Every structure is written in C-alpha cells, then in structure tokens.
Amino acid sequence: MSNNELRQALRDLPEESTPLDPARVIAGAHRRRRTRRAAAAGVASAAVVAVVAVIAFTSGTPGAEPGPAAETPRPKPTAVRTTGGAEALAACRAELKAYPEPGQLPKLTGPPVANLAGPIGSTVIFADAKAWVACDNSRAVGESATVSLLKARKLAPPSAGDASAFEVSGLTITVKSKPYGYFWAAGKRPAGVAKVSYTFPGGVTRVAENVGDYWIIQYREAEPTPEGRSEVDRAKIQVRLLRSDDSVVRTHTLMWGEQTCAHINHGC
Structure with a gap:
C-alpha cells in the first residue's frame, strides 16, 4: 500500500476511533517492509552457505573429512658404478x-x-x-x-x-x-x-x-x-x-x- 493510500484510509476511519498520526503509521509500515526484506536476505544467505558447505565437503577443501592420501611417486633406482678398487x-x-x-x-x-x-x-x-x-x-x-x-x-x-x-x-x-x-x-x-x-x-x-x-x-x-x-x-x-x-x-x-x-x- 502506498503512502497516499494509507493517508486516505486513516481519514475514512469512524470518528469514534482513536485518532492515529499518519506520519507514525507510514513510518511503521516502512520498518515492517525493511524487516521482511532483511529476513528474506538472511534466508537466502543461509541457503548459499549451506550449498558452499556441501560443495566443500564433497570436493575435499580445507575443513572437509580427509580422504585417502595420494601415494608419493618413488624415484627410479639409478645404476651404481663400482669403484674398481x-x-x-x-x-x-x-x-x-x-x-x-x-x-x-x-x-x-x-x-x-x-x-x-x-x-x-x-x-x-x-x-x-x-x-x-x-x-x-x-x-x-x-x-x-x-x-x-x-x-x-x-x-x-x-x-x-x-x-x-x-x-x-x-x-x-x-x-x-x-x-x-x-x-x-x-x-x-x-x-x-x-x-x-x-x-x-x-x-x-x-x-x-x-x-x-x-x-x-x-x-x-x-x-x-x-x-x-x-x-x-x-x-x-x-x-x-x-x-x-x-x-x-x-x-x-x-x-x-x-x-x-x-x-x-x-x-x-
């Protein structure tokens, strides 16, 4: 609802109703909108973190469960020449x-x-x-x-x-x-x-x-x-x-x- 629509709704209230300050009502609406946006952003951020955590676990990045260590290549033996002593x-x-x-x-x-x-x-x-x-x-x-x-x-x-x-x-x-x-x-x-x-x-x-x-x-x-x-x-x-x-x-x-x-x- 826009600011103008809020003002019109307040004017249409019955006279016996408690008078409301239009400026305070509009400000409260704006706060609720920001709160909903922040909550939605927090949910999205949590989802991204969860996906990254899954990728890290499956790809072996730091913090993941260590897999089997790769075997270190052994150097090839070289021919040994005797001293002829x-x-x-x-x-x-x-x-x-x-x-x-x-x-x-x-x-x-x-x-x-x-x-x-x-x-x-x-x-x-x-x-x-x-x-x-x-x-x-x-x-x-x-x-x-x-x-x-x-x-x-x-x-x-x-x-x-x-x-x-x-x-x-x-x-x-x-x-x-x-x-x-x-x-x-x-x-x-x-x-x-x-x-x-x-x-x-x-x-x-x-x-x-x-x-x-x-x-x-x-x-x-x-x-x-x-x-x-x-x-x-x-x-x-x-x-x-x-x-x-x-x-x-x-x-x-x-x-x-x-x-x-x-x-x-x-x-x-």
Whole structure:
C-alpha cells in the first residue's frame, strides 16, 4: 500500500476511533517492509552457505573429512658404478700370475696405468716399458668365476686397419639370478684416432672412455639373454674409429665367435 493510500484510509476511519498520526503509521509500515526484506536476505544467505558447505565437503577443501592420501611417486633406482678398487686389482693380479705368457706379460710391480669402474665390475690395465694387458672382473662379481684377461699387446699403438686390436670379450654375467650379455675391450688409440665407438646388437652405440693413452669400452645389455639365443643370428658389432670432429677414420665389423671372444683365460 502506498503512502497516499494509507493517508486516505486513516481519514475514512469512524470518528469514534482513536485518532492515529499518519506520519507514525507510514513510518511503521516502512520498518515492517525493511524487516521482511532483511529476513528474506538472511534466508537466502543461509541457503548459499549451506550449498558452499556441501560443495566443500564433497570436493575435499580445507575443513572437509580427509580422504585417502595420494601415494608419493618413488624415484627410479639409478645404476651404481663400482669403484674398481682393491677387489678388482687383487683378483686381476692373482689371475695374471696364474696365467703367464712368457716374455710378454708386464711386470706387476706398480699400480695400474688405467682403471675404469663399469656397470658391474671394473677394467684394469697394467703396463711396463714393453707391453700392456687388460683385465675385467665383472664376470667374477658375486660369482665363483674367474676374471677375464685380454691377450697382452706391445706398447706401441696399433694401426687403424688392425681389426684384431678392437676385438671384444663377450661374456654372460648373472644379475639377480638372470643372465645378461656383457661386452668389454681395451686398447691404445691409433695415430689420428681420437675416439673409438661401438654399435652393439639392437643399435645401441657407446663411445669408449679415454683413460690416459688407453681406451676402455664396457657395455651390459639392458634385457636378460633369452634361453637358446644364437649369437650368429644377431646383428654384428660395428666399430668406428673417429677423429676429434667425429669424422670416420676406419670401420670394422666384428665376426661373432672369432672376434667377440677376445679373452684368453676361459671359454666363451
């Protein structure tokens, strides 16, 4: 009802009625309207709060009942390289003394001239003024097996065309009760050669580590060796001799069996 309508209604009251002040009546009507609006607003606010509370409960916002905690991703284990210390050195010295090559073996009076830790064991090179010889103990780590020796070679570097200088020792080593293929080799760099690169079956390429005047290659296959696998059916190992700018000096393809069994003190 408008203000004018209220005034007209008050004028129409019977004369015996108690006189009413139009201004006070209108003011009271205005207060009642504000009260109803405030009450309606309060109800609406309460409804909004209730909806927000429901959303918070179901979405896991602070104050909600905690759900199961997410599992923290675990870091992937990394390969551990052994130090190639006393164990490899002692085993290689003992094997060299037990397997002499008269007139060719270096005298074992001093420390090794090269020592490189690998994925399982270590490769050690001994040398004197005339010859050098390499030994790897990966086959013997955790097993009752002997270390592997390469044939002793003269101290002078080979020619880039001498494929025999880059033959590998192909072994089967056991890791967690599973057999894996392992290849290693060592040598001196020919004149004009800065790097020696090997490409193994499966297309995996590794560049040999240069350790002083020598290079050493160590490679363990990522997958266990399938039972009954024949090496002759696999891709041949490729050796590339590279200059410092990665241009190729010479390439060699190793024949399975003939050039992949370079160790001299045990079978392939």
